Amino acid sequence: MSEFLAExxxxxxxxxxxxxxxxxxxLKKSKAEGAGWIVVSIGWGLAVAMGVYAVxxxxEAHINPAVTIGFAAIGEFPWAKVPMYITAQMVGAFIGAVIVFFQYLPHWKETEDTAAKLSVFSTDPAVKSIPSNLVSEVIxxxxxxxxxxxxxxxxFxxxxxxxIVGLLIVAIGMSLGGTTGYAINPAxxxxxxxxxxLLPIIGKGDSNWRYAWIxxxxxxxxxxxxxxxxxxxxxxxxxxxxxMMSVVIAIILAIALTTELKKHNGSIKSANNSSEKEAV
Known part of the structure; x- marks a missing residue:
């Protein structure tokens, strides 16, 4: 098996x-409906473990462009192979998503919530705040x-x-995943x-491309x-x-903190103005 096919x-x-x-x-009428975040975190952990066991x-089962690029950045992986690995990861992720679509074929029409349908494929933040959402994925x-x-x-x-890698994913999901759904993987x-x-999902909504870069x-x-x-x-x-990356991280953190403080102060000011109007 080639490395491309393995990834x-x-x-x-x-x-x-x-x-x-x-x-x-x-998805509605699934026997696992409502099982909750812990089940999702464990499922993703086992998903990573199985992928690593397989190839x-x-x-070396990077199965994640962020891992491939990160390892290349410190000389643990040749840059010449990075484009091939990322292409394989993207194609594999697409095919996997198509298979999931067919697995739940009768359930798309049973589910009215378009956000729930999108969440089967991609992540979305619990609280929309671009700088803070970026920070969550970085961390x-x-x-x-x-x-x-x-x-x-x-x-070992x-x-x-x-x-052990699977357990790491479970830990990240339970501890850090509640903000953005922890993509931690561009592919x-x-x-x-x-x-x-692209798929003909019954009643699907927008694919939320505005958020897709995060x-x-x-x-x-x-x-x-x-x-x-x-x-x-x-x-x-x-x-x-x-x-250089330390400076980038510091800037991102500063922007996120400033944005949230501005929102907070704006909310207080708005509440105070409303109270003054009611008093008058």
Missing amino acids: LIGTMILVIFGGGVVGGVV GNVS GTFVLVMGLLFIGANQ TEGLNPA RDLGPRIAHA PVIGPIIGGVYGAVFYNAMFIGEVSGLFW
């Missing part, structure tokens, strides 16, 4: 299980890539590594979002920073990229 199949498996568990939880011995993927490097630095019983979000736009750019920033941060703090290799 394609691994990412396809990831999306079949991951998108599948979301479909089971949110880890062929391509989640920062933890993911650092966690993968932590795991790689330890010795043969065959246990993929399960996992963009490939299925394209599938959502789960692409955020994970790439977080993945690269997670890799260079690990190298700087744990290996002692402090690079120019580390300092």
Whole structure:
């Protein structure tokens, strides 16, 4: 099996299980309807573990462009292979989403909520705030890539590594996923979002392209920073990229904080104005 095919199949498996568990939880008349966020987090963790088990011995199972780019940024993966890996991941994610569509074929017409249908394919923030949503994806993927490097630095019983990686995904989902649905993977979000736009899903709504750049750019920033941060703090290799990314992260955090404070102050001012008018 080629590395291209391995990344394609691994990412396809990831999306079949991951998108599948979301479909089971949110689509009407599914036997798993309403099972909740814990089930979704565990499902995605198992999805990653299965993808890694399937193709880890062929391509190291990146199954995530943010991981591929992050590893390349610290010399753990050749840049020449990055375009091939990302293409395979995108195609695999798209195919996986199409399979999930057919799995739940009778349930699309039973579900009126267009946002629920989109969530089977792609992420959407619980509270829409672009700078803060970007921060959430950056932090989640920062933890993911650092966690993968932590795991790689330890010795486990043969065959246990993929399960540990799956547990890392569960932990990220339960701890950090409630804000944006933790895409932490550009292919996992963009490939299925394209599938959502193209497939004849009964009663589907907009594919929310206005938000689509967040789960692409955020994970790439977080993945690269997670890799260079690990190298700087744990290996002692402090690079120019580390300092540059540190400045980028600081700017993003400052913008997010300023935006939320402005919204808060605006809400207080609006409430005070309303109280004054009522008093008059």
